[in-house]
Amino acid sequence: MTEARKKFKRIGTTTGLISGITYGLYTTFVLIAGYYKPLAGAVGLFAAPYVTSGLNDFFAGLWLTAYNIKTGRIREIGRSLKLFPGKIIVLGSLIGGPIASGAYLMGLAMAGAYAIPISAMYILFGAIFARIFLKQKIVLRVGAGMVICVIGAIVINWVRPEGSTNFTLGIICAFVAAIGWALEGVLAAYGSAMLDSDIVINIRQLLSGVVDLFVILPLAGGMGLLKGTMLSMPPVAWLIVSGLCAAISYLCWYKSNSTVGCAMGMSLNITYAFWGVLFCILFIKQPVTPTIIIGSIIIMIGAVLVSVDPFELLNKKEDVINEI
Structure with missing residues (x-):
């Protein structure tokens, strides 16, 4: 029994870390895709980000569909959508996706890697929304974590990188992403309690991709850019890979949540703020400044403090050592 519990924890910890690493890779690959024409130099604030977002989510949805076909659960998509929890998932998907x-992705396009740790503040907003909608109290630890996250955001924005004309707008977009993901998390927590999480993720990614590509893009006048991108092999290839990374990240995140708990799962997933910045520095030569390094570390500390009690975590580690 002791060995089984330890194995269970190892699986949860490993999948949680994989979810953070693959989400960092997804972020980097999407940025790389944006360096190729016709995405590079595309006119307008919305067209290029929504082409990349839509194609990434759509490809992720196709990867997840293939996975659910292989596991024999594909029929559950239609059944889930007919239920009330499924409709809640659809609402969460529209908020968290498009x-x-x-x-x-708009934040990444305008502020680069600086947008990554700002988006990781979704845990902060998630705690706020849980207090409002789920009546969960904000304890001192969570409040301290929130303050630390805000301090980290201030540090990141203290010095604007050279040559970034829309930096502030990019940071604002990253805050919008954090708020949207927090709302999605509250809705997903309800729907996922009664539906298969692999099916929930599949619905989320496919729906997000379809709405981005066939609802938002026509309104933004980006269908020409979409057509040009689909005819250009390099950006499509990178987005197929980024979609695979996003699919793996979500599957591993939910697996981690189910084995070691949501608090620990979120703490491990939130490491994408570190991995994303690191991969951007290594692969796309993101300029390194003291503010992005210090601010990222501060936000990660605050995010982990919001999601998990460090004293409880230490006690669990001691219990495992004693069991051994």
Whole structure:
């Protein structure tokens, strides 16, 4: 029994870390795709981010559909959508996909890697929304974590990187993404309690991609850019890979939540703020400044403090050592 519990914890910890690493990779690959024509130099604030967001989510949805076909659960999508929890998932998908993910990629396009740790503040807003909608009290630890997150955001914005004309707007978009993902989390927590999480993720990614590509893009006048992108192999190839990373990240995140708990799962997933910045520095030569490094570390500390009690975590580690 002791060995089984330890194995269970190892699986949850490993999948949680994988979710953070793959989300950092997804962020980097999406940015790389944006360096290729016709996405590079595209006119307008909305067209390029929503082409990349829509294609990434759509490809992620296709990867997840293939996964659910292989596991024999594909029929559950239609059944889930007929239920009330399924409709709640649809609402959360629209908030977290077209609104939050679109804003995240707009933030990346304008502020670069600086937008990544700002978006990680979704845990802060999640605690606020849990207090409002779920009547969960904000204890001293959570409040302290919130303050630390705000301090980290101030540090990141203290010095604007050179040559970034829309930096402030990009940071605002990252905040919008954090708020949207927090709302999605509250809705997903309700729907996922009664539905298969793999099906929930599948619905989320496919719906987000379809709405981005066939509802928002026509309104933003971006269908020409979408057509040009689909005919250009390099950006499509990168977005197919980024979609795979996003699919793996979500699957591992939910797996981690179910094995070691949502608090620990979120703490491990939130490491994407570190991995995303690191991969951007390594692969796309993101300029490194003291403010982005210090601010990212501060936000990660605050986010972890919001999601998990460090004293409880230490006690759990002691229990495992004693069991061994």
